[in-house]
Amino acid sequence: MNCMVVESGGDRVVIDCGLMFPNAEQALGVEVIAPDLAYLRAAGKVDAILLTHAHEDHVGALHYLLREFPEATVCGTRFTLAVVKEKLAEQGIAADLHAVEPRTMGMVGNHIDFEPLQVTHSVPDAVGYALLTEAGLVIHTGDFKVDWSPVDGKLLDVRRFAELGETGVACLLSDSTNAEREGTTASEREVGESLMRIFAGPMAKGRIVVAMFGSNIHRAQSVVRAALAQNRKIVLLGRSMQTNVRLALDLGYIRCPPDSFVDPEAAGHFPGRELVILCTGAQGEPRSALARLALGEHPTVHLEKNDLVILSSRVIPGNDRTLGNIIDHLMRRGCRVMSSSTGSTELVHTSGHACQGEQRMMIDLVRPRSFVPIHGEYRMLAAHARTAEAAGVSPLACVIAEDGDAVELRKDEIVAVVPNAVSAGRLYLDARGGFADVGEVALRDRQLLAETGMLVCLCVLDHKSGEVVRGPELLGKGVAGLDESRLAQARQAALDALAELAPAQRTDHGMVEEALRRAVRSVWRKGLEKRPMVLPVVLEM
Numbered sequence: 001m002n003c004m005v006v007e008s009g010g011d012r013v014v015i016d017c018g019l020m021f022p023n024a025e026q027a028l029g030v031e032v033i034a035p036d037l038a039y040l041r042a043a044g045k046v047d048a049i050l051l052t053h054a055h056e057d058h059v060g061a062l063h064y065l066l067r068e069f070p071e072a073t074v075c076g077t078r079f080t081l082a083v084v085k086e087k088l089a090e091q092g093i094a095a096d097l098h099a100v101e102p103r104t105m106g107m108v109g110n111h112i113d114f115e116p117l118q119v120t121h122s123v124p125d126a127v128g129y130a131l132l133t134e135a136g137l138v139i140h141t142g143d144f145k146v147d148w149s150p151v152d153g154k155l156l157d158v159r160r161f162a163e164l165g166e167t168g169v170a171c172l173l174s175d176s177t178n179a180e181r182e183g184t185t186a187s188e189r190e191v192g193e194s195l196m197r198i199f200a201g202p203m204a205k206g207r208i209v210v211a212m213f214g215s216n217i218h219r220a221q222s223v224v225r226a227a228l229a230q231n232r233k234i235v236l237l238g239r240s241m242q243t244n245v246r247l248a249l250d251l252g253y254i255r256c257p258p259d260s261f262v263d264p265e266a267a268g269h270f271p272g273r274e275l276v277i278l279c280t281g282a283q284g285e286p287r288s289a290l291a292r293l294a295l296g297e298h299p300t301v302h303l304e305k306n307d308l309v310i311l312s313s314r315v316i317p318g319n320d321r322t323l324g325n326i327i328d329h330l331m332r333r334g335c336r337v338m339s340s341s342t343g344s345t346e347l348v349h350t351s352g353h354a355c356q357g358e359q360r361m362m363i364d365l366v367r368p369r370s371f372v373p374i375h376g377e378y379r380m381l382a383a384h385a386r387t388a389e390a391a392g393v394s395p396l397a398c399v400i401a402e403d404g405d406a407v408e409l410r411k412d413e414i415v416a417v418v419p420n421a422v423s424a425g426r427l428y429l430d431a432r433g434g435f436a437d438v439g440e441v442a443l444r445d446r447q448l449l450a451e452t453g454m455l456v457c458l459c460v461l462d463h464k465s466g467e468v469v470r471g472p473e474l475l476g477k478g479v480a481g482l483d484e485s486r487l488a489q490a491r492q493a494a495l496d497a498l499a500e501l502a503p504a505q506r507t508d509h510g511m512v513e514e515a516l517r518r519a520v521r522s523v524w525r526k527g528l529e530k531r532p533m534v535l536p537v538v539l540e541m
Ligand SMILES: [Zn+2]
Pocket: 053, 055, 121, 143, 352
């Protein structure tokens, strides 16, 4: 959920606007989490939006931003804009899209010059940005790794980063995702070579399924190459896989003969050993193509004994359990499953993010006067700051800024970090395209209801005397220990609580409700040490 604002001399640039998918705890009816744009709304103006690359956590919430700032120019490279255009069309949003290229300068408003900087990452056409502001040159790396043999041959622009370093960089903002990992990441090409060997090897008896992120076009290209080398055709399953590969084919980012692909509907006509199935779902997403294959729910593609499933991605913590279930189902079908954690010596995945060695190299090239680690949890930011200090950046000039903090730069120097300078909350949205923010309070209630259930305590009182006319009656949903004797006990506790109130207090709704809530809850707390949500309903007659 990346979204950063740069302001200089009255001009305002937003770098990326991504969304996030909820984890199991947040999932209670929430489909996506988007950044709260209240600060920008109050500020009233966005001159341009610079996009670094086409991942959801960098461009997924762009349509929310554009609905509020339709006039803002959206700048991105070719592949990024192709993906964005598709997403905006789905939402019915027109935008001023402006294609940019590395080593070509652009300008935002009157005070910010920018230049895209080519980087390597797990999606084509990823860039960072150099921003020439009134306070000096700022470099934002975007997501990056240093791949010396990228599948598409487009290297990280080491020379340009170094040149900018020579001219003097006021501040470097750099990707911290792998800041806790030593060394360097393996090249995407090594994964390609691995796939080539696996496809030619003894494990490849039947179908080969490769599950991965749809946007990893370099890897998709490697899978296509390995498939064609074994005279296999490729079947694409999962919407994001189909969309991304189609875009990549149209734009020439994947090259192969036009008859390399087979429609899923026709897959049944081919023997298993002539097919490679490239699908989404490597994170264990319950409705994904891989989950359907594992459960035997796909209408035209069926997996069987001796099929090989390769999970070509890192499992995001929190997803391991659902993915584990899918692996169980695949194995029940007799499939063999390979992943980076199954002890295979073959490399079936590599990260798109720089490890410490590459992060250090970036700092050495740019030699910034100050450093702000970005992208990652606090511990990763802290580890990255240590790397910068080790590289010679003054400890005073390495600052960790969290969501909502502002970093103030003046004449090449960080002069202040203002904590919580802007509101930077999260919007929990019911639907991807919609605007219905579930809100943190409702979400807490949903959590509580899921954990403890709810009791309704209904009571009718005489509006003058406050005497109980009917009730109290209790109704429970999802509450543990809901038996007749406990209900009777709770009814009695509620009656006693009402009796303890003075007549005048009994005509005060708030007091009556509070007394009922406390009385009913105490029965569950004493007996079961549970605190179900109690909803008192008091009516007057
Ligand atoms: Zn990324």
